Amino acid sequence: MSEDAPPADKPSLLKPSISFGGFCEVIAFLSLSCTWLGSLGRHHWTLDLLSHFRLQYLVACALVLLFALIRRRTWLVIVTLISLLWNAQIIHAFHQTAEKAEPKAGKTLRVMTFNVMTGNENHVAAIEHVLKADADIVCLLEVDETWRLSLEPLRVKYPHRVEEMNDGNFGIACYTRLPLKSSEVRRFTIWGLPSVLLNLDHLGVPLTFIGTHPMPPMGGLSAREWRSQLAEIGIIAGTIEGEVIAVGDFNATPWCEGMRLLCEKSGLQFRCVDPVWPPTWGLKLPMMIPIDHVLVKGGLSLQKRVIGPEMGSDHRSVTAEITR
Incomplete structure (x- = not known):
């Protein structure tokens, strides 16, 4: 061996x-x-x-x-x-941010925000969904010239509107049946992305409505401008002492730094009885996230928050019932 x-x-x-x-x-x-x-x-x-x-x-x-x-x-x-x-x-922390209260008759305000998506071909179903929601204020995002004719039923239904549809994926249109005192389109960041400010009257009380859609923070420059726009919206809301509602596709989850800056500078809060963490974007993707929101300030609260069905967009609508 x-x-x-x-x-x-x-x-x-x-x-x-x-x-x-x-x-x-x-x-x-x-x-x-x-x-x-x-x-x-x-x-x-x-x-x-x-x-x-x-x-x-x-x-x-x-x-x-x-x-x-x-x-x-x-x-x-x-x-x-x-x-x-x-x-x-x-x-x-974002499961329930307000207490349930019994709203007084006639005091509920319904608000809808919906990123309809520029490339969405299902215009009829999307607009029918908006009409059926019967919101007092509607904010539609990513509306471009291809949507102009499809929006006609909303122009008939609502006496007041502001439409900025020449901004590609960042076009915005707001409609309301509330008495409109004044309206303004503010443009933010180096790209001049539009946001709509409406000064309204709600049951004799001044109400400021802000609709916005910042750039997705998918690069160094985009992230800086995204954070800047959220901070600017926060500063505007922070200077208003009365009631404010801010809605839109913020491209921000409730727990990200950009949202923290917005809420910190403005006093805006989710203040919602229902959870605000269920995803509103990418529901067919594993990376689905909640980025479409309704924020309030000045004694307002969301007593109900409903995420809409699939309507050809990669986003779902958010409809909120707001009370004082």
Whole structure:
């Protein structure tokens, strides 16, 4: 018998260099990292971009926790449980932000915001949906020249309107049956994106309505201008002492840095009995998020908030019943 040691196996390129369990742990670490990096959004736009996906992180944490328990990885169980609770408490903070109250007869104000999408070909169904909602104030986004004829039923139904449809994906149109004192179109950022300001009378009380649609924060410049527009809207609302309603596709989730800046500068709040975290954009995608909102100020609250059905757009409408 030879005393020579058997030759060692030669490494094979076909052999995996990491086990399946190790691979899963790496994926788990990356998934959990996004939870914490997204909490540092004020420091850089890429980190704030990560903050939008709290719902997805919550699901990912639950799956990673199950994996960690099966694999008996104590450290992973602890880190995942903390991450899961962190995401859960952020989401839960927007589950109910106002107390249920019995609205007085005739005192309810219905408001709708709907990004109809420029490329949406289902104009008839979308407009019928808006008409059926019978809101007192309607704000439509991404209306361009292709929508001009389709909007005629709204011009007939509502005595007051402001339409800016020459801005491509950032066209905006607002309609109201409330007495209109004055209207104004403000343009923000280097792109001059329009926002509509309506000074209304609601049962003898002045009401300011703001409809807006900032650029998606999908790059350094876009993120800076997105944050700037939200901050400017906040400053405008902050200078108004009375009642304010701000609606639109904010391209911002309730828990991102841009939304924090808007609310901090303006005094605007979600103040809603119903949850405001259910997704309104991308409901056919795994990265669905809530970015269409109704915010209020000055003693107003949302006693009901309804997300509309699919109408050919990648967004769903949001209809809110507002009371004092």
